[in-house]
Amino acid sequence: MALRYTFNRQTLFFRTHFELAGTKGFLATNSWQLHHVAESRPRTAPPGSRAAFEMELIVDPRMNGRAQQEAHFRGLRHLVFASLPPQAFLVYDLLRRQVRGVLSDGAVNDLFWNSLLMPITIGMMGTTMGVAPLHCACLDRGGNGVLVAGISGAGKSTLTAALGQRGFGVVSDEWTYISRRDCTLVAHGLGLPIKLLPDAAQFFPQLRGHGLRKTLNGEIAYEIEPRETMGCEVRDRSRPRWIFFLERREASGCSLTGCQPDYIVDFFEKSVEKLPEELSEAKQTRKEILHQLSKCPAWIVRTGEGPQQTAGAIERFLAEASDATA
Amino acid sequence: MQQLDSTNYVDPLDVLRRFIPTPLKAVYRIGSVRVMVQTNDFTLLPALPSEKDTDDLGQASLEWKLVRDPDARGLLETPTFLSAGTLTVVEMGNACLLGLDRERRELLGFLGTDVDPRTYQEFLVPFFCRMTDGTLYEDGEGFSGWNDEPSNA
Numbered sequence: 001m002a003l004r005y006t007f008n009r010q011t012l013f014f015r016t017h018f019e020l021a022g023t024k025g026f027l028a029t030n031s032w033q034l035h036h037v038a039e040s041r042p043r044t045a046p047p048g049s050r051a052a053f054e055m056e057l058i059v060d061p062r063m064n065g066r067a068q069q070e071a072h073f074r075g076l077r078h079l080v081f082a083s084l085p086p087q088a089f090l091v092y093d094l095l096r097r098q099v100r101g102v103l104s105d106g107a108v109n110d111l112f113w114n115s116l117l118m119p120i121t122i123g124m125m126g127t128t129m130g131v132a133p134l135h136c137a138c139l140d141r142g143g144n145g146v147l148v149a150g151i152s153g154a155g156k157s158t159l160t161a162a163l164g165q166r167g168f169g170v171v172s173d174e175w176t177y178i179s180r181r182d183c184t185l186v187a188h189g190l191g192l193p194i195k196l197l198p199d200a201a202q203f204f205p206q207l208r209g210h211g212l213r214k215t216l217n218g219e220i221a222y223e224i225e226p227r228e229t230m231g232c233e234v235r236d237r238s239r240p241r242w243i244f245f246l247e248r249r250e251a252s253g254c255s256l257t258g259c260q261p262d263y264i265v266d267f268f269e270k271s272v273e274k275l276p277e278e279l280s281e282a283k284q285t286r287k288e289i290l291h292q293l294s295k296c297p298a299w300i301v302r303t304g305e306g307p308q309q310t311a312g313a314i315e316r317f318l319a320e321a322s323d324a325t326a
Numbered sequence: 327m328q329q330l331d332s333t334n335y336v337d338p339l340d341v342l343r344r345f346i347p348t349p350l351k352a353v354y355r356i357g358s359v360r361v362m363v364q365t366n367d368f369t370l371l372p373a374l375p376s377e378k379d380t381d382d383l384g385q386a387s388l389e390w391k392l393v394r395d396p397d398a399r400g401l402l403e404t405p406t407f408l409s410a411g412t413l414t415v416v417e418m419g420n421a422c423l424l425g426l427d428r429e430r431r432e433l434l435g436f437l438g439t440d441v442d443p444r445t446y447q448e449f450l451v452p453f454f455c456r457m458t459d460g461t462l463y464e465d466g467e468g469f470s471g472w473n474d475e476p477s478n479a
Contacts, residue, residue: 001404002404002405002406003407004406004407004409005406005408005409006409007408072398072420074342074343074398074423074436075343075344076434076436077344077432077434078427079413079415079434081417083420089408089417091413091415091425093413100413100415270339273340273342274337274339274340274344274345276345
């Protein structure tokens with residue numbers, strides 16, 4: 001039989017606000033447990049500020065009867081359809097900044113909320129709320145953010161882990177969410193695990209004993225908690241100050257070459273999602289964030305060394321740069 | 327019938343497949359509604375009488391944008407309906423994802439590669455028509471005008 005749901009705020013009794021990458025979300029649901037999951041997230045957004053987006057989520061045990069599914073996403077114009085494992089279906093209305101969805105009981109837990117629902121929601125809706133999702137890692141040293149970008153396979157995640165072991169706070173690994181607060185850029189992470197490919201075990205003995213898992217995009221990888229596995233500090237945000245673009249090379253050694261603002265904009269524009277004309281305002285906001293980000297000092301790191309040696313070179317470089325400006 | 331070649335559509339910056347080209351256009355009248363259909367697949371053009379006056383394609387009062395999705399496999403599954411304000415969404419597994427935005431007068435959808443032309447014309451097109459002309463509506467006990475038995479489910 002068909003399942004039919006009518007979303008009516010009056011019947012979704014459990015309501016709360018929550019924070020997501022510096023934005024404020026509003027949740028209305030019929031599930032006390034889901035309400036509790038959202039309530040348990042740390043909140044730092046100003047309490048009086050207006051919600052940037054709204055979620056209405058119905059939890060229905062009848063969804064448990066549906067087949068387990070792989071994640072599947074499609075979008076046309078302002079609508080995005082998302083099927084998520086184990087059994088959840090959501091619709092993102094990017095123009096009205098509303099999310100509606102139906103979840104099985106199996107999706108009502110911290111793991112689903114933190115590892116799937118929130119990252120996907122900010123990934124889909126971020127640009128419409130003034131948050132630019134960028135494909136890079138972010139670390140923090142003394143309140144200064146270090147963005148680490150590079151093409152897939154360049155070694156961003158292993159370098160992130162290695163920098164984390166040298167005392168840099170880990171904000172994010174694969175995706176960083178950049179917002180503006182009072183004309184200042186803020187880089188947010190979601191507290192997600194670092195994803196390391198199987199060959200990372202040669203650099204990090206701590207990985208032995210950890211199981212490999214299939215990630216949402218189908219890769220086989222270690223997903224490790226930076227604090228527990230690597231002993232790293234974890235931060236939820238930082239202010240972008242420096243950017244490093246990582247490139248692998250055959251020759252040994254590690255060199256850093258300064259790069260121009262155009263390079264920064266071009267690099268990130270080549271890796272961000274295309275947006276339809278219906279979302280022209282979001283496109284403009286993202287462009288402005290990239291323009292502001294391009295004013296950060298940035299370097300291309302060409303390395304033939306392992307992550308620990310490359311992290312050491314970056315740490316020394318930043319220490320010298322700080323001394324020079326002191 | 328011919329299908330445009332969207333099977334090789336690859337764009338790493340378009341993971342949602344928003345930008346699959348839909349160059350085929352036709353205009354129909356469904357009840358009192360003038361509908362422009364745009365798609366990437368000839369077999370998704372409804373087998374309905376075409377509107378005679380096609381001078382101004384831009385003046386359709388409702389638009390269907392229907393994308394044949396070469397990467398969505400499987401048959402139609404039991405539908406899930408979501409209704410919120412002016413938005414109605416229907417999911418029948420990955421084989422059929424539909425959103426009708428009555429305020430913006432758009433029916434947007436993806437049809438999987440295994441949805442055959444007969445199922446499409448005999449089951450889905452009538453269903454889209456009911457969505458379009460408003461006879462698929464919420465009556466307090468669910469959605470009227472829905473046949474619970476998809477022919478290939």
